[in-house]
Amino acid sequence: MATTNEPGTQSAVVKDTGPEAGRPVVELRGAGKAYGNIRALHGVSLQVRPGEVTCVLGDNGAGKSTLIKIISGLHQHSEGEFLVDGEAVRFTTPRQALDRGIATVYQDLATVPLMPVWRNFFLGSEITRGPWPVRRLDIEAMKKTADEELRNMGIVLDDLEQPIGTLSGGQRQCVAIARAVHFGARVLILDEPTAALGVKQSGVVLKYIAAARDRGLGVIFITHNPHHAYMVGDHFSVLRLGTMELSAARSEVSLEELTNHMAGGAELAALKHELAQVSGVDVEELPEEEDLTAPVPATPEGKS
Template identity: 85%
Template sequence: MGPAHGDPEVSEMTDQNTAPLVELRGAGKSYGTVRALHGVDLAVHAGRVTCVLGDNGAGKSTLIKIISGLHRHTEGEFLVDGEPVRFDSPRDALAKGIAAVYQDLATIPLMPVWRNFFLGSELTKGPWPLRRLDIARMKETADRELRGMGIALDDLEQPIGTLSGGQRQCVAIARAVHFGARVLILDEPTAALGVKQSGVVLKYIAAARDRGLGVIFITHNPHHAYMVGDNFSVLRLGTLELSAARGDITLEDLTNHMAGGAELATLKHELAQVRGVDTAELP
């Protein structure tokens, strides 16, 4: 059974009464003469999961890069807390509470879990020049934050590479939350995982939402998106093909948009011309 989803009526009231944490209005990005993204509207609210779906080349990566500060948008508006912004680097985005968790997770497999949790932001103690790592405090903090997300590990000394793919994703999510993320961008977190491990990650996406974060869940899997999503945006060839709230769309509709209903209808028509292919049973 999938992660419990919030009350849709409460979610709609939340949307109406609060300004988006992050908002794109007609946003786009061009690389010279190549237009990678055009006219995209997207709003991310606290305590909501916004799912962005699309096939390879749809523009998902470009969208992530704009919101996370890797690239500047070249058209439209990008607002954080209602104020227009133009980030120069991911550090600018982090300062505004926007953190991205990519598929490679930025972890070092042979290092312990607690070291990876604080990688690049290690806690120290003692006077300079005799400062040293505060290992006890880092272990205690990592354990507390992981348990706060519902992740209980018996041994924080174990190399993070020995954890399952789902567990590593969850450590990366908990790390981003600890370091002040208000908006969490998750780049295809279930793409390389099996069914059970995907369920683990979806559970922690729901946990992040329930802690009040605005979550942007990038995926090409409509079933995973529908299990935890509150709003759905489908990108196709750099433009927004669909934007709908959970109450306004069914899983079947979402899957059809994601799969490209028009293209499938054309393919079915073409297959009908091929001898030996029975299209009567095709959807």
């Protein structure tokens, strides 16, 4: 359904996904971050293109949070390059990243549970009217815009006056995604959006991640769940102890191979040998070490 806000939003998307659609909006080249003597990230290269979902996977401590902070402007990289639209940048605040179209949706969603949905949608960017210094909130305009933008993303809420805290976890994630899209995001970073959700609500969030991709956004999907990543991902990057262990397009890796990289094939193989020494533990059905650590083929059999 067309809205008065849609042309502005869509025109921004079309502009960045036109002739230079193949050029990454965000790119890291050998980027790293050190906190004193501790190197949290090293030699990481990543490309985020319009209309693609780039999945970044890794266990706790792999460097995912540091990667988010660099791209979102919270921290500065200490090595390598960070480029936006081909231009080297060094953000000092999240506002600078947002001004370049990079929006981040964190796990806490930055919402106020007791405030209405429409109020949270415009939190910090309220529409006002009237002359200064007696400007007041344009409540009707914010309600109308919030409803239209949510419907454009396929989210239909019966009552925008209800506190956002009464929505399910999946619905709150979707509102946060729609909000980022409305305010001109070209790259959307999602920090573990399905981590605390059940199967059904996770499916809802994955659907709206795909919807954001279809609207031309470049999506960075941070997750530790390879099954969720494989459902919507176009490119997969696996971090391990601050370095990039795997970087492959969807056509170059299967779900099983992605899961093995995520789980740590070498570690699992070593664990199998240890478990074999414990009585009562059957390890015959576990994969062999060569199966877990085999390199990813360029074109796996049976995949297009």
